[in-house]
Amino acid sequence: MNIFIHEWKSYRKSTLIWSLSLAGLTILLFSMFPAIARDAENFKRLLEGFPEPVRKAVGLELDSIASFLGFYSYMFLYVSLCGAIQAMNLGTSLLTKEIREKTADFLLTKPVTRKQVLTSKLLAAVVSLIMTNIFFLTAANLMASIVKTESYSVSAFILISISLFLLQLIFLAIGVLVSVIIPRIKSVLSVSLGTVFAFFMLGIFGSAAGDEAMRYITPFKYFDPAYIVKNSAYEPAFLTMGAGIILAAILAVYYIYSKRDIAI
């Protein structure tokens, strides 16, 4: 419990900064919707002539591009990019910061098992992500009620919003796993930024090609907003895939960390 409180305190500030920036980004992006909705109305008729593969390439259905949820799906990509960076950062630094700051021996000589240490740290990280998501959800709901032009499916909206949390959990798990596999991480930021951007770009170019198999590789494609809007549900295959990644990564982390050599 002490470890949990200590960890939470050390993340408090960065969590607050991340939460506020994410909420700010959300508000900013939402505030652009009214102008776009006006533009789109005029353009909608022209769109009929679009060839099918091109429509697929840009990931938005013809009829939803101008809609509120269509716009939300588009802007959500950038919100999820930021969220993924936050989660991956958190995950990668969770265990490595003790080594970098030479506090690992202090921590690990305390009368707690490594598993307990790991559990407290993971819990603190999850709490930090939950905080961020509460901020994001509040901002998104608030802005949605202000800028919406038509009634939209609230359940789809909530499901898309919550997929941020699921995506973050996946990247948190990947981050912790990477941090116990790579022997010595000097700079957390370069590892996490590199990984997240690699997945992000894979997602963008994967969707341009309409490649189904590609979707399994990058978590950014697990929660496809277009599918959620249409069905008001997550795709079971990808939900399982995401849960599988999290479970496998966390199990591996417990196993590796409990017998890992700690460089001091």
Next chain:
Amino acid sequence: MNLFFRELKANSKSLILWCIGILLMVASGMSKFGGVSSSGQSMNELMKAMPKALQAIMGTGSLDISTAGGYYGILFLYLMVMGAIHASMLGSTIVSKEERDKTVEFLLVKPISRNKVITWKLIAALVNVLIFNIVTFISSATVVEYYNDGISLHGDIALLLAGMFILQLIFLFLGTAIASATMNPKAAGSVSTAILMGTFLLSIIIDISSSIDFLKYLTPFKYFEAKQVMFGEGLDVVFLILSASFIFIFLFVTYKLYKVKDMAV
């Protein structure tokens, strides 16, 4: 000089990883081109009719994705982001890592002035950035040429990569300036990345909303856009001057502050 080789060696592994990333990015990005090109004949006229904000949402901007050059233009944005991340991380860590790894005392008691230390570090970083740029150019030119069936695009790509080099320099020296200015070595990387993400998101927001077009002077990602460099008037003089002054200011700050920096030990 020893310092220079020491830095080159220290950064060689990450540079190789980055170069592999670039190669994969260009190759996999352009390999998708085949699928799109067959159906894009009518895209051009339609794109012109589309409002600017919608173009941004569609992800293509005003580029014609039915040609290899236009398709590369979209890819180029992400290459720029990669170059900027690499440069800003490199710039901030090459200065701050001595404090982070507690090697700063060892370094600074050597019989060379701080000016020399920072100069060699900067030169080493420049070489890294240059290699990154050259690898991007060679891989882009080769792969784009493979898919291109019109006139050669080597000149256009060289011009784009020159723009990217300037962008890399801006972020490299931004990184070193922040690392020299900040007291906390851990903060240097986060602050420069935050600025990088902020300017990247700003460039996207400008794409969506044309009413804040004047903000484009604030984000380097808007300085050398593919559609302008390849299909417009080339590198814009205003942006070149702006970039030069940014680079100069950041360099000045780096030297000025590093000389009087109170090292965290």
